[in-house]
Amino acid sequence: MSFLNNVITGISLGSIYAIIALGYTMVYGIAKMLNFAHGDVIMVGAYMAFFAMGRFELPAIAGVLLAVVVCTALGIVIERLAYKPLRQAPSLAVLITAIGVSYFLQNGAQILWGAATKTFTPIVNGTLVLVPEQLSISYVAILSVVCCIVVMIGLTLFTTRTKMGKTMRACSEDKAAAQLMGINVDATISMTFAIGSALAAIAGVLMCSAYPVLSPTTGSMPGIRAFTAAVFGGIGSIPGALLGGILLGIIETFGKAYISTDLSDAVVFAVLIIVLLVKPAGLMGKYVPEKV
Amino acid sequence: MSEQKKNNYPKPKLVPVPSTNIIPERDVDKRPILECRHLGIDFGGLTAVDDFNMAIGRTEIAGLIGPNGAGKTTVFNLLTKVYQPTRGTVMIDGRDTAGKNTIQVSHMGVARTFQNIRLFGNLTVEENVKVGLHEHTKYNAVSGILRLPSYWKKEREAHEKALELLSIFDMQDMADYQAGSLPYGAQRRLEIVRALATKPSLLLLDEPAAGMNPSETAELMNNIRKIRDTFQIAIMLIEHDMNLVMGVCEGICVLNFGKIIAKGTPDDIQANPAVIEAYLGKQKEG
């Protein structure tokens, strides 16, 4: 039974990772950059929901909405101010800028909201008991999995069926060609950041509901883990993010349960390194060699 | 002067049969330096190069021409193992290159330049050449860090050799300039010098005259011959400038849609209807 419990915990944690990983994967796919600050957008989202629900005593759904709106705006602003001027710059410069943004958000949050950890009120409470005293699922876990499935289906439909989704795919294939076909590349990239950041807000609320501690650095480790998940699944691939997220959640939970709680990070990262060694482009990514 | 020089060399006959080229008479060793047999590569379902057969003599200047997208650069990439061929063999100086990588092929004596210039832009001109000399000025990193006598000796050698090589194109004075800041033509020339520094027996030039004006091209033509005469090496070049190709190449190979459509001397090629068709399209009947 503890095995099943671990599987359930792993999948629900993995669902949250998958939602975060989607943000990384979409941005990487289109802007070819590793948005290091994505994890910190999660943190901002969680703070927004925290204040909405805790201080202003708004209903949970309003808190989530506020988080989504603020993070979407934040994502667009970050892209415009920090990343857009570097469209032509070497990837090293963009990555360092992203790290700078990440630190800016973390330290800004620390100054605005203090370094002390806050206790987050879960948006849903209670557990569903399947086998009394042995097997139970928290409603947050169920919500996470449902959210993940909805997001995944929604995004797949969006990218394959809608015109905006198709422009996104066109830009990720070849920005110059897309531009020549009359696609507004800048707007498309902004939209990608907006979607990714909105997802980050949802993930932030879910994560803080499942693990109710909130501090300015809350987002950084899950962000790095979710990035690992995105790389694991093959960065740029939407199903890859789902697969990578779920696998990573399960590996982390099992690592904690059967190897060592203290070493769970080491296990996660060791898996990442091994995957990259065997498949340098991740499980579902495709390797594109440099053209000579 | 150049006309005279050109006539001094007998033109080899290229026959469209695998590796039966007539090696130039000046080559004492009649074995070809490069021999491709049934070379081919597929990218996914697309056959980029197919059944490529060619041989080049030890001091021959050969041209590889064809319309855009014919697969010329792909052939160079196959010869230098940037791509591993799907089919066929490449022999360098009688040795099979199967399973070798770019670095090993370079050590076997194949050097190249690139269509889109690939210099070490942040290094100086001299350093670029010294990187080319890497395999020929050997001392280990520890003697470099500790500045042991071997460092001083080899560095002096490398310095002198680099200046000597740069003097081929009268570039000694530019030795201390940053390579990335050089004008376009000088960058192309530096790429050739860097390739020569590896002491190749086969030099592959990918569009050496691209972006050059007619007088620069004429100078390049002389220099290509000069390089062959001085270093006694084989040169294979991809070029769209037909004056250069016809003026300098002794054997020409025409590629279209990844396949060889003609081989022969410049005169043969100019008269070949298949080549004219490939470049200009088929003439309408009637």
Next chain:
Amino acid sequence: MKKKVNKNSLNGFINYGIVVAAYVVIRAMIGGGMVSNSLQSLLVPACCYVVMAVSLNLTVGILGELSLGHAGFMSLGAFSGIVASIMLQEAIPFIPLRLAASMAIGALAGALGGAIVGVPVLRLQGDYLAIVTLAFGQIIKNIIMVLYVGVDETGIHVAASSDRFVLADDGVAIIKGPMGAVGVTKLASFTAGFILILVTLLVVQNLVSSRAGRAIMALRDNRIAAESVGINVTKYKLMAFVISAALAGAAGALFGLNYSSTVASKFDFNTSILVLVFVVLGGLGSIRGSMIAAALLYVLPELLRSFDIAEYRMLIYAIILILVMLVTNNPTMKTFFGSLLKKSKKKKEGAGA
């Protein structure tokens, strides 16, 4: 535009000169009683960070690969250096020699770590590589956090949990899991830091202007061209990584031996980023820049502590980091700031004439 490049050797000598001059001035100031105790306590860590920055510059600036786990090598060096210094207590009673030996062992541990990181490095490029270095940094921190090391008369004992960690009665526990290394004899000195900086400069500068260094920079500028002239990519990437990690290990050993206790979380991702900030602000590839940026940025916030700026320190770093990247990499801003710089230079020249 043609641009003359300065001779490497002259630049190198200027760097040695700066370090020696700084050492002499600081020594004189200490002798004159002009340096407060709190500032004096910053000297050794400042030296360590200078070495960290110069060595990271070898990876990021000279090799051109982003490493986000440099603190991991520092950590390896710190803890192995601490263990070595305690093990060698009786064998080498002379403290400077024991310190040197411990730093050498720290460097060795760092080099070993660098080689282990180097192997995946050979297959990966760009962002993926950066993530692997990040992952290694986290793994190293994680493992040291659960590591127990001690010595007793039967020899050295290593365990991965406190239950399995059994020492004889006379044994000394050196590393105690999450509590880190405790009861360390402080061996580090400013002079040792000074010498370490000189050695680092010697290694990095001489490497850069040698055959191997050219090969490393060629890889950075154009890997495909480097391969085409026969440069062994694997060998030189690994060499740069290992040398960089070894220097970080030596710096770590000195750092660890400067405090009576050290915890692994001191060498976390934030530390790696801090060093990266030094390198980026000093200028990628500029050794002197790394040196000066590291020394100033390490000491400055401590000096400004009375102004209550410590809280804003990382925020300010973040803003500077973003601005420097934008200014140096955005074409419009580059020309704008470039023309400003030219104008001010002209003004200066005009004033001088």
